[in-house]
Amino acid sequence: MEPIDELIRAAAPRAPRGLADAVERRLGARRRTQRGFVAAGVLVAAAAMLVLWLVRPTAPVPRPSAWIAVSARATTADGKPVAAGQPLTAGALVRVGDGGIALLERAVAIASAGAHAQVMLGSQSEARVGDGAIELLSGQARLEGPEARVTGDVAEVTTLGASAAATVDLRRNPMIKASLPKTAALAALLSVAVLDGGARVAAKGHAPILLAKNDRTLVAPKLPPLTTRAPAARPAAKPVAKPAPTPAPAPTPTANARPTATATGQLDKDVIRTAVQDHLPELRTCYDRVLARSPKLAGKLVVRMTLVTKDGQSTVSEAEIQPTDDGDLDSIPMQTCVLQAVSQWRFPPSADGGDVVVSYPFLFATADDGE
Amino acid sequence: MADELDRATLSRCRRGDAQAFRALVEHYQDRVFALCLALAGSEAEDLTQETFVRVHGAVGGFDPDGPARLGAWILTIARRLCTDRARAVGRRPTVALDVVPLGDGRPGADTELDRARRARALHQAIAALPEEQRAVVALQLWDGLEYEEIAAIERVPVGTVRSRLARAKDALKRALGVDDEERNGTHR
Numbered sequence: 001m002e003p004i005d006e007l008i009r010a011a012a013p014r015a016p017r018g019l020a021d022a023v024e025r026r027l028g029a030r031r032r033t034q035r036g037f038v039a040a041g042v043l044v045a046a047a048a049m050l051v052l053w054l055v056r057p058t059a060p061v062p063r064p065s066a067w068i069a070v071s072a073r074a075t076t077a078d079g080k081p082v083a084a085g086q087p088l089t090a091g092a093l094v095r096v097g098d099g100g101i102a103l104l105e106r107a108v109a110i111a112s113a114g115a116h117a118q119v120m121l122g123s124q125s126e127a128r129v130g131d132g133a134i135e136l137l138s139g140q141a142r143l144e145g146p147e148a149r150v151t152g153d154v155a156e157v158t159t160l161g162a163s164a165a166a167t168v169d170l171r172r173n174p175m176i177k178a179s180l181p182k183t184a185a186l187a188a189l190l191s192v193a194v195l196d197g198g199a200r201v202a203a204k205g206h207a208p209i210l211l212a213k214n215d216r217t218l219v220a221p222k223l224p225p226l227t228t229r230a231p232a233a234r235p236a237a238k239p240v241a242k243p244a245p246t247p248a249p250a251p252t253p254t255a256n257a258r259p260t261a262t263a264t265g266q267l268d269k270d271v272i273r274t275a276v277q278d279h280l281p282e283l284r285t286c287y288d289r290v291l292a293r294s295p296k297l298a299g300k301l302v303v304r305m306t307l308v309t310k311d312g313q314s315t316v317s318e319a320e321i322q323p324t325d326d327g328d329l330d331s332i333p334m335q336t337c338v339l340q341a342v343s344q345w346r347f348p349p350s351a352d353g354g355d356v357v358v359s360y361p362f363l364f365a366t367a368d369d370g371e
Numbered sequence: 372m373a374d375e376l377d378r379a380t381l382s383r384c385r386r387g388d389a390q391a392f393r394a395l396v397e398h399y400q401d402r403v404f405a406l407c408l409a410l411a412g413s414e415a416e417d418l419t420q421e422t423f424v425r426v427h428g429a430v431g432g433f434d435p436d437g438p439a440r441l442g443a444w445i446l447t448i449a450r451r452l453c454t455d456r457a458r459a460v461g462r463r464p465t466v467a468l469d470v471v472p473l474g475d476g477r478p479g480a481d482t483e484l485d486r487a488r489r490a491r492a493l494h495q496a497i498a499a500l501p502e503e504q505r506a507v508v509a510l511q512l513w514d515g516l517e518y519e520e521i522a523a524i525e526r527v528p529v530g531t532v533r534s535r536l537a538r539a540k541d542a543l544k545r546a547l548g549v550d551d552e553e554r555n556g557t558h559r
Binding site for chain 2: 002003004005007008009010011012013014015016019020022023024026027030
């Protein structure tokens with residue numbers, strides 16, 4: 001062993017006296033702290049449970065609505081069978097099974113009409129009971145009486161007149177979305193047909209439209225309402241153009257713009273015609289797409305557009321399909337596709353900055369039709 | 372080689388026997404304190420207590436038939452605590468020389484003052500060493516660990532332990548003038 005080793009070993013420090021006691025005290029303090037933490041944890045947990053119990057969501061108290069079920073077959077409300085004469089609670093989810101039917105009546109009559117509004121839900125329909133209106137979630141409903149009202153996520157439909165009657169059909173069809181990629185919003189499509197009296201249709205984001213007897217309209221999200229007027233309800237100023245001769249048959253389906261469009265307002269017809277001609281390929285695409293499913297589809301569509309001038313250009317604020325004497329092109333996907341395309345068109349500004357109403361006929365025919 | 376706690380007491384410690392654990396503390400407290408003093412100076416007492424608190428919580432998992440002796444295992448815990456403390460504090464530890472009890476503590480002898488003087492000078496010299504050299508000096512000469520055990524604690528090869536110890540001794544000799552004394556025959 002070296003002398004330095006001996007020197008270092010001789011100077012080895014020793015622990016202070018009472019170190020073992022200090023360790024025991026520290027261990028005891030730590031145990032107490034741990035017990036304190038456990039106790040505090042238990043207290044916090046108990047307090048949290050108490051708070052949760054105090055603020056627990058209470059079950060909503062059923063609130064009666066203005067609606068009663070006059071008759072019901074294969075119908076449930078919030079999962080429970082609905083009996084005839086049963087009042088319905090607000091917010092109740094009404095489901096009509098296959099082959100079933102439910103006639104709901106608003107208990108409060110419209111004073112001016114002295115009649116009750118009724119909503120009849122058809123087979124496989126689903127609706128939620130509101131205070132003043134029935135929210136149609138899917139399926140068909142028939143509205144009768146004054147101010148029978150059905151709402152949905154695309155529009156609100158209200159009948160007008162004591163003897164008014166209308167049907168409402170809300171379809172949620174993923175096939176529409178698949179077949180029309182540009183109209184993805186069409187996963188929900190609301191169709192309204194007025195059987196008697198009148199109806200007011202307020203599509204979200206658009207001005208309300210009034211429908212007369214035998215008018216019908218289609219409403220889809222992000223699109224203007226697609227309205228077809230009944231001949232009797234057509235305005236006097238219907239398109240003046242007589243059907244022009246169909247141009248020479250094309251080897252492919254064609255969308256023929258008719259040069260006999262009408263326009264009211266300060267916008268030259270030639271300007272309108274030129275702008276429409278630029279967009280004809282879009283309509284041809286619509287037609288081609290529909291022909292893939294219905295090869296013999298052909299006919300005429302008269303589109304009525306309201307152009308609003310703003311920021312140096314005219315845009316389409318409203319568009320609808322007008323009825324024709326010689327038969328519409330009866331295809332909802334086609335009409336919807338055309339309307340969607342038209343709603344995106346841009347025109348030069350009107351001369352006086354005012355609105356311009358344009359009625360423009362389009363004839364859709366395949367080459368075979370023309371031969 | 373430093374003696375170890377007997378296996379019976381260790382077994383009782385592992386079962387949570389308080390008296391046995393006190394015996395463990397008293398058995399190893401000087402060695403742990405010496406290492407902590409070399410590495411952490413004035414915080415040695417606090418770190419020694421904390422080491423045994425950690426040992427109390429972990430001794431149940433110590434394997435008496437494992438590769439490490441109990442003393443080396445306890446000193447490993449102490450070493451890590453000292454390193455963590457130095458890292459947290461971020462400064463070089465200072466040695467509290469005046470509070471360090473030395474040798475066997477018997478008063479009265481003429482050599483006592485001389486021993487105290489030498490010990491004080493030695494501690495000052497050790498405090499001036501780099502940390503890794505202080506550690507090997509304490510572990511080898513104060514705690515009695517083998518080179519292999521020190522290498523395991525320091526996580527370095529045995530050769531590195533030897534070289535660190537040699538450099539430390541050379542530095543201490545120079546600081547204390549031991550070589551001169553040896554040559555002059557004045558070392559006692």
